[in-house]
Amino acid sequence: MESKTDQHLFENFKSELKREKKVVFIWQISILISFIALWEIASKLYWIDPLLFSSPSKIVNLIITKFGDGSMITHVQVTLFETVLGFLIGTILGIIIASTLWSSTRFSKIMDPYLVIMNAMPKVALGPIIIVALGTGYLSIITMGAIISVIITTLVVYSAFNEVDPNYEKVLKSFGATRWQCFKEAVFPATFPAMISTLKVNVGLSWVGIIVGEFLVSKQGLGYLIIYGFQVFDFTLVMASLVLIAIFAAIMYKIVERIEGWLIKHTI
Amino acid sequence: MSFLTLDHVSHHYFSKSGYTKALDNISLSIKEGEFIALLGPSGCGKSTILSIIAGIMKQTAGKVLLQDKTISDSDLAIGYMLQQDYLFPWKTIIDNVMLGPKICKTNSVKTKEKAMDLLDEVGLCDVADAYPSSLSGGMRQRVALVRTLINDPKVLLLDEPFSALDYQTKLKLEDLVSQLLKTYYKTTILVTHDIGEAIAMSDRIYIMDANPGSIAKVFEVPLELRNETPFLVRRHPKYQLIFDKVWEELDKKAQEGGALK
Numbered sequence: 140m141e142s143k144t145d146q147h148l149f150e151n152f153k154s155e156l157k158r159e160k161k162v163v164f165i166w167q168i169s170i171l172i173s174f175i176a177l178w179e180i181a182s183k184l185y186w187i188d189p190l191l192f193s194s195p196s197k198i199v200n201l202i203i204t205k206f207g208d209g210s211m212i213t214h215v216q217v218t219l220f221e222t223v224l225g226f227l228i229g230t231i232l233g234i235i236i237a238s239t240l241w242s243s244t245r246f247s248k249i250m251d252p253y254l255v256i257m258n259a260m261p262k263v264a265l266g267p268i269i270i271v272a273l274g275t276g277y278l279s280i281i282t283m284g285a286i287i288s289v290i291i292t293t294l295v296v297y298s299a300f301n302e303v304d305p306n307y308e309k310v311l312k313s314f315g316a317t318r319w320q321c322f323k324e325a326v327f328p329a330t331f332p333a334m335i336s337t338l339k340v341n342v343g344l345s346w347v348g349i350i351v352g353e354f355l356v357s358k359q360g361l362g363y364l365i366i367y368g369f370q371v372f373d374f375t376l377v378m379a380s381l382v383l384i385a386i387f388a389a390i391m392y393k394i395v396e397r398i399e400g401w402l403i404k405h406t407i
Numbered sequence: 408m409s410f411l412t413l414d415h416v417s418h419h420y421f422s423k424s425g426y427t428k429a430l431d432n433i434s435l436s437i438k439e440g441e442f443i444a445l446l447g448p449s450g451c452g453k454s455t456i457l458s459i460i461a462g463i464m465k466q467t468a469g470k471v472l473l474q475d476k477t478i479s480d481s482d483l484a485i486g487y488m489l490q491q492d493y494l495f496p497w498k499t500i501i502d503n504v505m506l507g508p509k510i511c512k513t514n515s516v517k518t519k520e521k522a523m524d525l526l527d528e529v530g531l532c533d534v535a536d537a538y539p540s541s542l543s544g545g546m547r548q549r550v551a552l553v554r555t556l557i558n559d560p561k562v563l564l565l566d567e568p569f570s571a572l573d574y575q576t577k578l579k580l581e582d583l584v585s586q587l588l589k590t591y592y593k594t595t596i597l598v599t600h601d602i603g604e605a606i607a608m609s610d611r612i613y614i615m616d617a618n619p620g621s622i623a624k625v626f627e628v629p630l631e632l633r634n635e636t637p638f639l640v641r642r643h644p645k646y647q648l649i650f651d652k653v654w655e656e657l658d659k660k661a662q663e664g665g666a667l668k
């Protein structure tokens with residue numbers, strides 16, 4: 140008898156949750172639809188200049204034709220390739236630098252002011268120098284994507300290393316562990332959640348670096364399309380590129396979120 | 408022959424704003440196979456002594472010798488069970504226990520079997536694949552004990568190993584540990600706040616003084632009590648006698664401390 144009412148209460152709770160989820164979803168969809176509809180109408184009725192602000196229907200048409208004739212696919216591929224690579228290099232390099240800093244306290248003290256300056260510096264301002272040094276190819280753009288996330292990753296991961304409870308190291312030292320063993324068994328795994336949380340931040344940062352890089356040099360990619368569209372006054376192209384960037388950035392973010400969940404489940 | 412010797416050991420903790428003298432001129436010597444207990448008020452430096460013997464910290468003055476060698480030169484395994492369990496939350500129970508063999512590279516099927524046997528002995532073999540977060544405080548403490556024993560250390564340093572256990576489990580585990588240590592002829596230092604536990608398990612009791620930490624008095628546990636199991640010691644007629652003496656000493660310390668403030 141009692142368990143029946145318990146079950147009943149639980150069912151109620153679950154359906155309440157479901158209902159709440161539905162309401163939120165309906166709101167989200169309606170905001171999106173009304174935004175697009177309003178934009179379309181405003182453009183059709185010349186409330187806004189359709190030449191500057193384009194319209195959803197034109198953007199969709201453009202995207203479909205450009206994908207149809209294959210000319211868009213290369214641009215998307217190039218940008219995605221650069222972003223993923225920049226993201227990976229930035230993150231992994233940041234973790235490696237943080238580890239070297241941890242390996243020598245004196246080294247980290249010496250490097251401290253330089254890291255602070257490099258972190259405060261707006262990395263995209265280095266763009267021209269990178270291009271001069273590395274040429275106008277992919278290499279420069281990927282470097283832009285990596286450089287923008289590498290310093291912040293280093294700082295976040297290094298400070299996480301230092302916050303690990305020293306008693307874990309004590310346990311290991313009582314078994315006679317070396318500093319490297321302490322790092323491998325305690326410090327690195329204990330900071331794994333912190334490293335994973337930098338991933339999400341770095342996805343966003345890498346997009347900034349890559350798009351700015353493409354603004355500056357490239358002949359291909361979504362960033363290039365934005366600049367090109369701007370120069371030939373084709374704002375539908377600019378908007379279409381923006382929409383694609385938004386979609387792919389969101390997809391990448393979601394994938395990283397999935398990987399994050401998986402890593403946390405399988406390592407902690 | 409002395410197995411483990413502390414010769415006029417002092418220790419200071421330094422920080423930017425000043426220093427604390429945690430230990431002042433501690434001298435003691437322990438024979439192989441002996442079991443001694445450290446008893447004293449909170450903050451008198453008990454954990455500090457253990458950390459120094461374990462080689463985790465270096466004393467600021469004096470000498471610590473293990474079989475006439477300094478701790479860093481000696482290659483005898485020392486098992487140190489810290490005051491809190493510090494199980495690694497990202498490792499399963501069995502992996503936590505196997506940490507010692509992994510560090511010392513003696514990891515094998517045999518050590519794993521031994522780990523399972525030891526877990527079985529403390530009643531935990533069915534949680535071997537669980538994570539520490541799903542264990543109670545007492546269970547975690549038992550795992551930490553097994554982790555300390557797995558490398559077969561000749562010297563054991565136990566920092567309040569039974570503090571998170573219920574009374575019954577504690578008595579049972581005292582018996583188990585005491586018997587294990589006697590059979591394998593281990594040298595042990597036990598830190599505890601429980602006078603009864605100190606008497607029941609050890610051969611000698613050092614009462615410590617705080618500010619700075621020093622040894623105030625030493626009590627020999629009567630021979631009749633040493634060979635009994637901890638559970639039976641508590642019922643022995645002589646138990647109450649020595650309990651009262653230790654109590655009196657600690658009480659005196661507490662009152663002196665109170666009078667000073």
Ligand SMILES: Nc1ncnc2c1ncn2[C@@H]1O[C@H](COP(=O)(O)OP(=O)(O)OP(=O)(O)O)[C@@H](O)[C@H]1O
Nearest residue numbers: 420421427429448449450451452453454455456490
């Ligand atoms: N890392 C540290 N830095 C500075 N001072 C410390 C540090 N660890 C301990 N101390 C100081 O040294 C003294 C002795 O500390 P210790 O931990 O050895 O005491 P204890 O006898 O183990 O106490 P308890 O019974 O509470 O565990 C205390 O006064 C404490 O404040």
Ligand SMILES: [Mg+2]
Nearest residue numbers: 453454490566
């Ligand atoms: Mg202590």
